[in-house]
Each structure stands twice: as C-alpha cells, then as structure tokens.
Amino acid sequence: MSDIFHAGISGARGRMGRAVSQVLDAREDVVVASRFDRGEAPGLNLCDVIIDFSTPEASVELAKACAARGGPALVIGSTGLTPEQEAEIETAAEKIAIVRSGNFSLGLNILIGLVEHAAQRLDGRDWDIEVLETHHRRKVDAPSGTALMLGEAAANGRGRDLEDLRTAPYDGITGPREPGKIGFASLRAGGVIGEHTVLFGSDDELLTLSHSAIDRSLFAKGAVAAAAWVRNRRPGLYDMQDVLGFRQA
Numbered sequence: 552m553s554d555i556f557h558a559g560i561s562g563a564r565g566r567m568g569r570a571v572s573q574v575l576d577a578r579e580d581v582v583v584a585s586r587f588d589r590g591e592a593p594g595l596n597l598c599d600v601i602i603d604f605s606t607p608e609a610s611v612e613l614a615k616a617c618a619a620r621g622g623p624a625l626v627i628g629s630t631g632l633t634p635e636q637e638a639e640i641e642t643a644a645e646k647i648a649i650v651r652s653g654n655f656s657l658g659l660n661i662l663i664g665l666v667e668h669a670a671q672r673l674d675g676r677d678w679d680i681e682v683l684e685t686h687h688r689r690k691v692d693a694p695s696g697t698a699l700m701l702g703e704a705a706a707n708g709r710g711r712d713l714e715d716l717r718t719a720p721y722d723g724i725t726g727p728r729e730p731g732k733i734g735f736a737s738l739r740a741g742g743v744i745g746e747h748t749v750l751f752g753s754d755d756e757l758l759t760l761s762h763s764a765i766d767r768s769l770f771a772k773g774a775v776a777a778a779a780w781v782r783n784r785r786p787g788l789y790d791m792q793d794v795l796g797f798r799q800a
C-alpha cells in the first residue's frame with residue numbers, strides 16, 4: 552500500500568500557496584485536505600502536515616494552534632519574522648515537528664555552505680562581505696529571509712553572530728566601511744522571483760557567489776519535499792539543511 556498523507560495549505564490563495572497547490576495536486580501520494588487563508592478555519596484535525604507561506608503573524612498563530620493540540624507538523628516559509636516571533640516558533644517546536652526556512656531551493660541551500668566556507672577562509676580584516684538581493688515589487692519584507700540566511704552563513708564562517716556584524720544600510724555620509732562587517736542591500740523591481748548574491752571584496756580581487764530562482768515552483772517543490780520529510784518526525788525545529796541531509800543529527 553502506498554504511503555498517502557494529508558496536507559494543508561496556509562496562505563492558499565497567495566503566490567506561493569497557489570504554487571504549492573499545483574505541486575501537491577500533481578502528486579499521487581498526497582491528499583490536499585485543507586486550503587485556507589486569512590479568517591478561514593485551518594482544519595488542523597484533517598492534516599498530517601501543513602505548508603504555510605503567509606505572514607509572520609499568521610505563521611506564529613498557526614504554530615501555536617498546532618502545538619496546543621500536538622499536531623499537525625508544519626513547514627513554514629514565511630519570512631520577515633521578528634526575533635520574538637522566531638522564539639515563538641521555537642517554543643511551538645517543543646511540541647510538534649517544524650521545518651522553517653527562508654528558502655526551500657536545493658541550489659540556495661548549497662550556496663549557504665559555499666558562503667560559510669568562503670567566509671571562514673577570507674580574513675575579515677582584508678575581505679568585506681556584502682549580501683545583495685532583488686525581488687518582485689510586491690515583496691513586503693527586506694532584507695529577504697534568504698539574504699539573512701546567507702548573512703548568517705557568512706557570520707558563522709567568521710565564528711560570529713550576524714547581529715554583531717550586521718551594518719545599517721548605507722545612506723548619506725556614512726564614513727568608511729568598518730572592517731569585518733556584513734552589509735545588506737535590497738532591490739525591488741517588477742516580477743523578479745528571487746536573486747541573491749554574496750560579494751566578497753578585497754583590495755585586489757572580488758569573489759561573487761550567486762543564485763537565481765527561475766520559477767516560483769522551485770520553492771513549492773522544496774516545501775513539499777520538506778512536508779513529506781517532516782510529517783512523521785519527532786518534535787523539533789528543522790531546516791532545509793536537515794531535509795536535504797546536509798547536517799548530521
């Protein structure tokens with residue numbers, strides 16, 4: 552007998568919700584048991600796992616509701632969470648299994664490892680790090696969740712927390728760049744799906760590591776793979792590095 556599971560979609564009428572719906576509908580091992588948006592009942596009791604691309608507030612409320620009843624498992628893709636909202640997701644993950652990631656693409660998750668590796672080897676006294684992201688005009692948070700993941704990877708490579716190394720956006724008379732800091736820049740234009748670049752710059756050379764998303768279905772496919780992976784997991788907060796087997800338990 553095939554291992555069929557029941558999935559829910561939170562933010563179902565949004566850009567990502569529709570992309571997830573298409574991926575799920577094409578799979579024979581998934582029944583879409585619930586699709587919901589703002590103000591609609593989530594149907595938690597119908598689902599083994601819910602895939603959520605909505606808003607930070609909605610993701611936190613959903614995580615709390617799932618944790619209170621001991622399930623279903625969650626895949627959370629919403630970005631722009633405050634540190635307090637991230638802490639609430641962590642608390643929910645004590646009761647249920649949650650995969651949370653700012654980017655569900657395979658290529659991007661490989662880039663994370665490359666950035667950490669490069670940052671570890673390129674001394675912060677000589678090499679500046681800048682993270683640049685471009686997205687569609689409807690995106691509401693900046694820097695993107697992915698840009699922050701890349702910044703965290705760079706900070707990890709330097710053995711530091713991102714919060715200690717992050718610079719304010721350059722604007723006005725900024726003075727010279729402080730050595731060892733990590734900068735972020737965001738562009739918003741038209742229908743760009745998602746472009747990310749990490750620039751390492753010394754006085755003598757530039758190293759540029761980049762990723763381009765070609766189709767939004769990329770993120771949906773990754774999120775559905777995460778849902779299949781997480782639905783029977785023990786409570787805990789996981790990310791795509793876990794789903795892809797890049798991090799040993």
Ligand SMILES: NC(=O)C1=CN([C@@H]2O[C@H](COP(=O)(O)OP(=O)(O)OC[C@H]3O[C@@H](n4cnc5c(N)ncnc54)[C@H](OP(=O)(O)O)[C@@H]3O)[C@@H](O)[C@H]2O)C=CC1
Nearest residue numbers: 562565566567588589604605609628629630653654655770
């Ligand atoms: N991790 C990743 O790989 C990716 C993450 N994202 C992130 O996913 C999120 C959504 O992106 P996108 O689909 O483009 O945005 P959209 O605005 O197109 O979709 C968001 C949807 O969530 C709905 N929503 C709002 N409140 C709730 C609620 N309480 N319960 C359920 N649904 C709700 C909205 O409904 P309404 O319009 O009525 O408010 C809307 O349909 C963003 O944070 C984005 O950054 C996006 C792409 C990839």
Ligand SMILES: O=C(O)C1=N[C@H](C(=O)O)C[C@H](O)C1
Nearest residue numbers: 630653690695696697698745
């Ligand atoms: O809002 C989007 O569209 C995207 N958001 C994610 C992010 O904030 O990094 C992932 C992807 O780049 C698309």
